Amino acid sequence: MKKILNIISSPRGEMSFSNKLGNALxxxxxxxxxxxxxxxxxxxxxxxxxxxxxxLEAFFTPSDQQTDLQKASVRLSDELIQEVFDADILVLNVPTYNFSIPSSVKAWLDQVVRAGITFKFDENGPKGFVTGKKAYVAISSGAVFSEGPFKENDFVEPYLKTVFGFIGITDLNFFRVEGMGIPALSETALEKALQSIEQYQLI
Ligand SMILES: Cc1cc2nc3c(=O)[nH]c(=O)nc-3n(C[C@H](O)[C@H](O)[C@H](O)COP(=O)(O)O)c2cc1C
Known part of the structure; x- marks a missing residue:
């Protein structure tokens, strides 16, 4: 049985376009x-x-030498990492905030991307340990980033490709509901995005 881990980062609940797209995925x-x-x-x-x-100090202290306080401070990070390892498929719902990901997603990544646990550096360079996963990313934005003048200002997709790739998640698939702040586009943007999911061949 497949396990899907869904990361939610829009505080807009059911109104959120990234959540609607993530749910469709x-x-x-x-x-x-x-x-x-x-x-x-x-x-x-x-x-x-x-x-x-x-x-941070606790991260670099061997677990058998950690104080109770240090053990408590790494617990959340351990739990978040376990969730990622347990999942076969990740679905990440991400709004675009100031050309990038919401700070909560960055904070989550800072807990999950951990030396010695989800990646290591050796003589061959970086090696990610989170392998064999698929990830689907549902991005919402007020402007259009997939093409046109803002394309070069998209720091969501390139960043997520880099950081997930770094820990070993290289099979990433991006879907967008975009132009939500542009009246001429916003009316049909969700429908268009949902259609792109419907037509997508899962492999
Ligand atoms: C704090 C904040 C920053 C935003 N920054 C951008 C931005 O840089 N570019 C953009 O296209 N839209 C931006 N938006 C618009 C959101 O990306 C858009 O409303 C999106 O639908 C929000 O996602 P959600 O519907 O999943 O909550 C911003 C919205 C907020 C609240």
């Missing part, structure tokens, strides 16, 4: 893999924890 994947289990990690409840000094 989950629907499509679940139809392909009946009985697929969906685990949700919602980053929007309160302020998602940033890496802090004590935690």
């Amino acid at each position: 989950i629907g499509k994947i679940s139809a392909e893999y009946p009985g697929a289990e969906v685990m949700v990690r919602d980053l929007t409840h309160g302020i998602f924890p940033h890496v802090h000094a004590g935690q």
